[in-house]
Amino acid sequence: MASKTSKTYVPTIGLEIHAELRTETKMFCDSKNDPFASAPNTNVCPVCMGHPGTLPVINKKAVEHVLRVGVALGAELADFTEFDRKNYFYPDIPKGYQISQYKYPLVRGGALGGVAITRVHLEEDTASSGHDEGDYSLIDFNRAGVPLMELVTEPVIHSAEEAGAFGRELQLLLRTLGVSEANMEKGEMRVEANISVATEEDTVARKFGTKVEVKNLNSFKAAEKAIAYEVARHIEVIESGGAIVQETRGWDDSKSKTFSQRLKEESHDYRYFPDPDLPKLKISEIPEFSLDNLRKTIPELPWDKRARLAALGLKPADVHIYVSIPDVGAFFEETIAALGAGDPKKAKKDAILLASNYISSDILGLIKKKHGEGREAEIGRLPFGAAGFAALIRMIENKTISSRGAKDILAEMFENGGDPAKIATERGLVQKSDEGAVKKIALEVIAENPAVADEYKKGKQASLQFLIGQGMKKSKGSANPEVLKTILASLLS
16 A cells, blocks of 8 residues: 655554464473374363363473573563463353463563563463364364463564564574474464554654554564555555544455454453462572573573674674574584684684685575575585585685685585595595696697687786686686686786
8 A cells, every 4th residue: 555645654563472382281281282283182181171170280381481581581570470361252262261461471671673572471372263164163272272472562663674573583582592483384473563653743752643453464574564554554544534443453465455353452351360270470489480590591692693603704694594594503603613623712714704605605505406495404414514514614725625626526515425635636626736737727728718818918807817717627626726827927928
């Protein structure tokens, strides 16, 4: 949608993001946490099916996961917390209420990527509904009761792109912490956006427009498109003299537009009250949940890793690859360690940069050609390891082989593995620096390309590069290009 207006409008966006947590069992029972089981309604029990008289028990690991997220966000961890009943009737809620947290969430505050966080709390997921069976729906309760983290941001996001970037950073954080796979295409992570639009003057004065919620966005691209659409729709309605209705809307990806679902509920509509079947928690009384113990479980966080890799002088694009794709990042880190004989701090900067260039361009290029787009994780199944790759990098650095020869050796290692030094010897790719041997190649190149040689004599510098290329081709990449360049220039002077 597009609108023409002389006013400047500012979108204000807050996100609610749900992520299913990685635990062995569900949130309040011992049914297996496997919502994607092939057979429906197999990972169920009387508790998660809402049978009368059953009693829930809190999953300790799920609580720990959310507290660890809070530590990573630099947030305030609750000392006192409790679970509440969020009452509403829908087929995917067997009890007629969802166990969630309202007044006392596990985590408050913190920030991620410059976006302030309101709260992070813990609840149970709902069942899965299937609406493709004609005039009726089917419910699969394998997902009912799966631990679900909900993170709510402050309304401080002002563009669809910023919202998408935040979602991707949160996904990366959850995966880094190991608390969730957060695959949006599987529904393990779901985004809901609260969107309002106001004039620039009103926004500065903290007077915001009417809020609309767009629910269950199943990809970051969909979230960005839905937000952009809603912003344009709001402006168009306001400019035409209409009023925005506070409501919940869905996203139709095939039509690239939102649609009305229902009027937006307020918190009082859910009639929250503390769940009488669950104990209230005093976090300070649980030794494993002390701040010091939780901090010990936190790995290097994405933003810290970015800063460390950037300090090595890597290209920003390479840093992004190593941070966002763990398997590739691990291979790079192992290569650095191998280059430093076990100590990454002893690896030479030039060797690190050289290795990074070959990983991001050549190795990932070979993987893409063989396995297709998005298969970077195949780097963990290569027929050679980081030690063999580091040996190849040392051979390039020591000028034992040329860059052209290195590419051929790497291609052979990619297909069949093997020792790079042995491959170089067998294929005649060990770089020739002997002036006599290189001079012989240079003379042959000049004899075969007299017109190009004459052009160089007349001052065309590019002709020398052509002749060097021909010499490298003739030697199958084994000639030392610097020695070849010197000899060609001397013979043609």
